[in-house]
Amino acid sequence: MPRLSLPLVVALTVWLWSVPVWALAINWKEPPQPLPELVMEDRDGTRLGLDDFAGEIVVLNLWATWCAPCKVEMPTLAALQEATADRDVRVVALAIDRAGFEALDAFMAEADASGLLVLRDESAAAARALGAGGLPVTLVIDREGRERFRHAGYADWGTPDVVEAIEALALE
Numbered sequence: 001m002p003r004l005s006l007p008l009v010v011a012l013t014v015w016l017w018s019v020p021v022w023a024l025a026i027n028w029k030e031p032p033q034p035l036p037e038l039v040m041e042d043r044d045g046t047r048l049g050l051d052d053f054a055g056e057i058v059v060l061n062l063w064a065t066w067c068a069p070c071k072v073e074m075p076t077l078a079a080l081q082e083a084t085a086d087r088d089v090r091v092v093a094l095a096i097d098r099a100g101f102e103a104l105d106a107f108m109a110e111a112d113a114s115g116l117l118v119l120r121d122e123s124a125a126a127a128r129a130l131g132a133g134g135l136p137v138t139l140v141i142d143r144e145g146r147e148r149f150r151h152a153g154y155a156d157w158g159t160p161d162v163v164e165a166i167e168a169l170a171l172e
Contacts, residue, residue: 024155026165032146035139036129040094040119043101048119050145057089057170058141059157062127064097065107067135069154074113077138079158080166081116087170088143091157095120096127096135142169 040048050058061077063070074093081091093116095104101120108114121127130137133152140149148169156162 024151024157024159024162026140026149026162028148028165028169030148032142032144032148035141035145035147038121038126038129040092040121040126042119050141053090053092053141054145055088055143057084057087057143057166058139059089059091059166060139060141061091061093062096062130062132062135062137063093064095064135065099065103066097070136071107071111073136073154073157074108074111074116076156076158078113078115080163083158083163084166084170087167089166089170091116093118094126096124096132098122140166140169142172 035050038050042048050060059077059080061070061073063074077091077093081089093108093113095118097104097120099107101118104118104120105114108116108118127135127137130139136154137150137152138155138157139147142148
């Protein structure tokens with residue numbers, strides 16, 4: 001079996017990271033699914049649940065500071081938040097991480113996503129309750145608190161098609 005040279009491995013890796021991810025296709029054909037109770041913590045130590053966002057469309061992203069695809073995805077989530085800010089859409093970045101908010105904020109600043117609402121779940125109970133096998137995982141939750149769409153892995157959430165789909169849900 002031929003051995004790959006280090007320059008070839010590096011070139012292949014760079015190429016793979018530069019290839020755009022296939023377009024994220026969101027559809028609302030699946031019936032809404034109920035969600036378990038989730039406990040999230042804000043920077044003041046206040047415990048929040050999904051009911052604290054009742055009446056809003058929530059794009060809930062589970063991530064961690066050690067997750068490389070999460071860092072690449074964060075600016076796209078920030079772009080989605082910016083594009084839908086006038087539509088009662090809230091992008092919530094839920095850190096499944098033991099890092100404190102100082103480290104979480106540093107991650108967001110470095111990822112160019114400082115405008116997102118960052119919450120934390122250091123116990124990872126939310127990830128377990130949602131059946132998230134890895135990170136990132138993103139759920140789109142309707143105004144009634146039901147899951148309407150789920151995507152595991154990196155996606156570009158700032159594309160016009162995704163923004164349009166989220167806006168359409170917000171108009172329902």
